[in-house]
Amino acid sequence: MTATSLTSTQGAGRTGDKVFSGAALAAGCLILAVLFGVALFLVVQAIPALTAPADKIQGGQGFFAYIWPIVIGTLIAAVIALVIATPVAIGVALFISHFAPRRLASGLGYVVDLLAAIPSVVYGAWGAAFLAKQISPAYGWLAENMGWLPIFQGPASTTGKTILTAGIVLAVMVLPIITSLSREIFLQTPKLHEEAALALGATRWEMIKMAVLPFGRPGIISAIMLGLGRALGETMAVALVLSSGALTASLIQSGNQTIAAEIALNFPEASGIKVSTLIAAGLVLFVITLAVNMIARWVITRHKEFSGAN
Amino acid sequence: MTSTLTPVRSKRSALTKGQLPKYAPYAVLAAALIVGAAILALIGFNAFGWGLVSALLFAIGLVSWSAMVEGSRRAKDKLATCLVVGSFLVALLPLVSVIWTVLVNGIPGLMDPGFLTTSMNGVTGAFDNKAVESGGPVMGGIYHAILGTVQITLLATVISVPVGLLTAIYLVEYGHDGRLAKAITFFVDVMTGIPSIVAGLFAAAFFFVVVGPGTKTGAVAAVALSVLMIPVVVRSSEEMLKIVPNELREAAYALGVRKWRTILKVVIPTAISGIASGVTLAIARVIGETAPILVTAGFATSINSNVFGGWMASLPTFIYTQILNPTSPSNPDPSSQRAWGAALVLIILVMVLNLVARLIARIFAPKTGR
Numbered sequence: 134m135t136a137t138s139l140t141s142t143q144g145a146g147r148t149g150d151k152v153f154s155g156a157a158l159a160a161g162c163l164i165l166a167v168l169f170g171v172a173l174f175l176v177v178q179a180i181p182a183l184t185a186p187a188d189k190i191q192g193g194q195g196f197f198a199y200i201w202p203i204v205i206g207t208l209i210a211a212v213i214a215l216v217i218a219t220p221v222a223i224g225v226a227l228f229i230s231h232f233a234p235r236r237l238a239s240g241l242g243y244v245v246d247l248l249a250a251i252p253s254v255v256y257g258a259w260g261a262a263f264l265a266k267q268i269s270p271a272y273g274w275l276a277e278n279m280g281w282l283p284i285f286q287g288p289a290s291t292t293g294k295t296i297l298t299a300g301i302v303l304a305v306m307v308l309p310i311i312t313s314l315s316r317e318i319f320l321q322t323p324k325l326h327e328e329a330a331l332a333l334g335a336t337r338w339e340m341i342k343m344a345v346l347p348f349g350r351p352g353i354i355s356a357i358m359l360g361l362g363r364a365l366g367e368t369m370a371v372a373l374v375l376s377s378g379a380l381t382a383s384l385i386q387s388g389n390q391t392i393a394a395e396i397a398l399n400f401p402e403a404s405g406i407k408v409s410t411l412i413a414a415g416l417v418l419f420v421i422t423l424a425v426n427m428i429a430r431w432v433i434t435r436h437k438e439f440s441g442a443n
Numbered sequence: 444m445t446s447t448l449t450p451v452r453s454k455r456s457a458l459t460k461g462q463l464p465k466y467a468p469y470a471v472l473a474a475a476l477i478v479g480a481a482i483l484a485l486i487g488f489n490a491f492g493w494g495l496v497s498a499l500l501f502a503i504g505l506v507s508w509s510a511m512v513e514g515s516r517r518a519k520d521k522l523a524t525c526l527v528v529g530s531f532l533v534a535l536l537p538l539v540s541v542i543w544t545v546l547v548n549g550i551p552g553l554m555d556p557g558f559l560t561t562s563m564n565g566v567t568g569a570f571d572n573k574a575v576e577s578g579g580p581v582m583g584g585i586y587h588a589i590l591g592t593v594q595i596t597l598l599a600t601v602i603s604v605p606v607g608l609l610t611a612i613y614l615v616e617y618g619h620d621g622r623l624a625k626a627i628t629f630f631v632d633v634m635t636g637i638p639s640i641v642a643g644l645f646a647a648a649f650f651f652v653v654v655g656p657g658t659k660t661g662a663v664a665a666v667a668l669s670v671l672m673i674p675v676v677v678r679s680s681e682e683m684l685k686i687v688p689n690e691l692r693e694a695a696y697a698l699g700v701r702k703w704r705t706i707l708k709v710v711i712p713t714a715i716s717g718i719a720s721g722v723t724l725a726i727a728r729v730i731g732e733t734a735p736i737l738v739t740a741g742f743a744t745s746i747n748s749n750v751f752g753g754w755m756a757s758l759p760t761f762i763y764t765q766i767l768n769p770t771s772p773s774n775p776d777p778s779s780q781r782a783w784g785a786a787l788v789l790i791i792l793v794m795v796l797n798l799v800a801r802l803i804a805r806i807f808a809p810k811t812g813r
Binding site: 147149150152153154156157158159160161162163164165167168170171174175177178220221222223224225227228229232233241244245247248250251252253254255256257258259261262263264305308312336337338339341359362363365366367368369372373393396397400401404408411412415418419422423425426427429430434 | 516517519520522523524526527528529530531533534535537538540541544545548605606607608609610612613614616617618623624626627629630631632633634635636637638639640641642644645647648649651652656657670673674677701702703704706707727728730731732733734737738741742759762763766767779782783786789790793794797
């Protein structure tokens with residue numbers, strides 16, 4: 134009797150177990166399916182643009198002539214953002230992990246995280262209404278004094294709505310990402326390495342140069358890569374700040390365009406082949422950011438296995 | 444006794460010889476501020492320039508003084524400290540500037556009559572022209588946008604939380620670090636990096652294929668936001684489930700409780716505070732997304748309470764369109780006033796969500812120890 138009652142309750146519980154583990158497995162697989170679906174549906178919708186005759190695409194010279202300048206524009210904006218954000222972000226991360234008083238450190242980290250909480254459209258509005266106006270005199274100065282450099286060739290934009298302004302706004306947006314990741318890595322530095330350096334008479338900066346930075350280098354690289362991924366895909370900051378145009382080498386004239394902003398500006402009113410063209414542009418952006426992110430994640434996981442920090 | 448000690452105290456100890464006195468940074472700071480003010484007074488005073496010049500003078504002064512007294516190694520250390528602290532202050536500048544700009548420009552927008560309770564339905568450029576010319580109140584409001592944002596975000600949350608939580612449960616309880624679990628972890632990480640506009644294009648392309656070309660509704664936007672939200676929910680829930688002590692699970696198993704009931708009744712209740720705060724943070728992240736909504740839900744000027752039919756407005760797209768395509772092209776000021784008002788509302792919403800997440804994490808945290 135007892136044996137049967139045991140087996141019967143077990144039967145009911147086993148169904149629950151199966152349903153539950155099945156649901157969990159299905160949810161996990163759904164995520165893989167979604168990522169696969171993103172690629173699949175973008176390809177399906179992009180095919181008409183890739184196979185269309187050249188004169189049907191905007192610009193009349195085929196898809197690659199259309200996508201080429203905006204890919205370069207995207208890269209220019211992202212590179213500006215990283216060049217500005219990386220040194221500042223590493224400085225902030227070091228400040229929070231090694232310089233700030235212990236009790237303040239977590240609060241200050243939260244303040245920097247607030248930068249990440251502000252919506253991108255607000256950054257875009259800020260860049261367009263405030264930063265562009267404030268910074269345009271500096272562009273005039275650059276054009277006058279540094280104009281012999283192709284990137285500062287005049288005449289400078291009087292509105293300040295240039296790719297350099299967009300790059301600065303992007304730098305503000307990627308700063309918290311690079312900061313929080315580098316901070317985590319710096320805090321993982323083995324205490325013994327730091328104390329050994331200090332015990333040998335190193336100053337704080339020498340300790341950081343000898344113990345913290347070499348240990349954190351792979352982490353910093355992957356943090357920069359993740360920031361790059363964000364800067365490549367960011368839409369609103371560029372769409373609102375940049376007055377776009379053809380590809381130009383000068384960073385302080387209006388001109389250039391990025392993929393994400395191109396899509397956002399044109400998709401709402403697009404129809405027919407234009408929709409396909411924009412989705413194909415989105416596919417290109419997806420592939421670029423996917424590659425950047427996968428390399429970054431790969432560096433992080435490889436680092437985890439060898440560092441012994443975890 | 445005292446007479447022998449006094450001269451020792453007045454002299455500097457041999458240990459601190461060759462070091463800058465304790466007051467050195469303050470003295471240099473004061474000098475830098477005064478000299479900075481003097482320089483700025485010559486070329487036209489402004490607060491930002493004063494701060495910049497003083498900071499530069501402070502760094503140069505402290506480092507060169509240190510180089511003279513303490514030698515090059517300590518001077519380098521001082522220089523590095525100045526740079527690190529300086530970079531933190533530089534990082535604070537945009538934060539302060541953004542919040543200040545939004546407050547200054549947003550509060551007049553918020554004061555418009557009926558700003559929170561009316562939509563833009565029927566508000567044309569003529570109203571804005573009249574408001575500018577005769578100084579009347581700025582008409583129109585953001586009720587439709589708030590409604591749209593709340594509905595789209597709610598639907599996205601309803602989709603993402605079960606999927607994200609179940610995936611996290613799979614990874615922690617069933618995955619056993621197998622090949623599938625590793626693949627899911629890797630691709631969830633990769634998914635965090637999907638540009639938001641690509642997520643929007645995916646949802647648009649998906650519905651174009653399944654429902655029909657040109658389908659733009661709130662539900663499409665919710666799907667796009669879910670793509671962005673699921674990885675965040677998975678990551679935070681996974682972290683929270685991982686820190687549930689194994690003893691709790693083993694105790695439940697020892698009592699003969701089934702695994703699924705253990706997860707539902709023991710593991711999740713223990714981790715619920717962390718999960719809830721993670722979900723709130725995920726909502727805060729997607730509520731400000733503009734690009735995916737722009738390509739999936741279109742923009743509307745009137746109230747639409749049906750997520751599954753018709754174009755829908757949201758706060759971010761409202762800000763975007765009001766700035767880029769003002770209601771009255773000849774007088775863009777009322778439109779930008781509305782945009783900044785909406786931006787203020789959006790920022791308050793995001794900050795409140797962040798705060799709530801922290802409070803949840805703190806108040807409902809499981810009691811450890813007795």
